[in-house]
Amino acid sequence: MIRRFFVGLLFFLLISCGKNEKPIVAFYYWKTIFKLSPAEKEVLRDNKVSKLYIRYFDIGLHPETQDPIPMSPIRFQENAANFDIVPVVFIQNKVMSLPRLNIDDLAQKTIRLVEEMNAKNKIAVQEIQIDCDWTLKSKDNYLRFIEQFKKLSKKKLSATIRLHQVKYFKKTKIPNVDSGVLMYYNMGTIANDSLNSIYGKKVAERYLKSLKKYPLHLDFALPIYSWAIHIREQKVIGLRSKLNVNELKKDANFEKIGTIFFKVKKSNYKNGVFYEENDLLKIEAISSEDLIEMGNDLDKNLVHAPREIIFYDLDEFNIKNYEKNIFKQVISCF
Incomplete structure (x- = not known):
């Protein structure tokens, strides 16, 4: 009887531990050169990060022929073998919207380029991710591309999903990944109003309840970037x-005129961009x-x-805009 009690207790504890297992911290790497700075290495060490999603290249359209072509491939100036690397291929929606897109050819060429980059940089991968904000117009091409890519690559395949594709999945469909x-993130319209287009709780609430009905397993990508709307x-x-608030505060050519707005006091160049006197910059950050x-909101739904x-x-x-333990704090919400 006692033995049965302890076996039952052990089983309960194992189940409890499984339920309370926290997600891991991972990062997207979205530059054209892979070389980690000391600060970036520190945040990876502190958060025991073993997995990086690295943008390998984009696929866009040739300006003259309108054929799909790879764009801005990443170059590795540092060995990435210490990490579990997931190559990410960003495909512009206009590629998938082509009326006579050669799906088989595109899938074969995409896989070949990923494999060539892996071989050149001695990277072994178990998973590939496709990033495309497909629409109703491009849906059929995109879904067929995913099917062909998965068949040819023989790798685990993941895909990025947007909020509208979760809420309206019966129309937009679910890729076979x-x-x-x-x-x-990127929830709102880029505009000259006071709203944050990267994230807005009220906008998010329109979609959150749909998560419980979405049949595909989802992990989550959260934003830590900022930008300025010119x-x-x-x-x-x-x-x-x-660009962020701290960056512009240090520049005498810009005057803070509100919580998130800066006015150009004198025409100038900053980071290679020309700003005319009286232009405005609206800072959006997280x-x-x-x-x-x-x-917390995601966990509840x-x-x-x-x-x-x-x-x-x-x-x-x-990462310098956040306290050291922010990533662990976010993980603890789940």
Whole structure:
């Protein structure tokens, strides 16, 4: 009787531990050269990060022939063999929208280039990820591409998923992949208003309840980047990366005129971009409180816990804006 009690107790504890197992921390790496800075290496060590999702190349359209071509392939200046690498291929939606797209040819060429890059850099991979914000127009081509890619690659295949593809999955369909990564950002419209297009709780709430009905296993990608929306005469003229409030405060050419707005005091060049006098910059960023809120809101609406939380993206400019233990804090929400 006592033996049965202890066997039952052990079984209960094992189940409890399984339920409470936290997701791992992973990062996207979205530069064209792979070389980790000391600060980036430190954050990987501190968070025991073993998995990196590295953008290998984009697929866009040739400006003249309108044929699919690889763009901006990454170059490895540092050995990545110490990490579990997942190559990510970003495919522009206009590629998948081509009316006579040669799916088989595109899948074969994409796999071949990934394999060549792996061989050249002595990287062994178990998984490949396809990143594409497909639409109803491009859906059929995209789903066929995924089927062919999975058959030819013989690797675990994951795909990025957007919020609208979760809520309306009966229309947008679900790609035949082993798992998905929900991109929990870029929720709003890039505009000259006071709203944050990267993340907004009210926007997110329109989609969160749909997570319980989505049949594909999802991990989550959370944003740690910031950018500035460049506004001239009340019109958005571009997005400027690697800018935040602290960066602009240090520059005498810019004057803070609100919580997130800066005005150009004097025409100047900054980071290779020309700013006219009286232009506006609207800073959009994600706070530590935002990240904790995201984690808690996602956890409340899940059927199955994520295996990974992937932060976008690993860059010294991004990580220096957060306290050292923020990534562990977010993981503890699940």
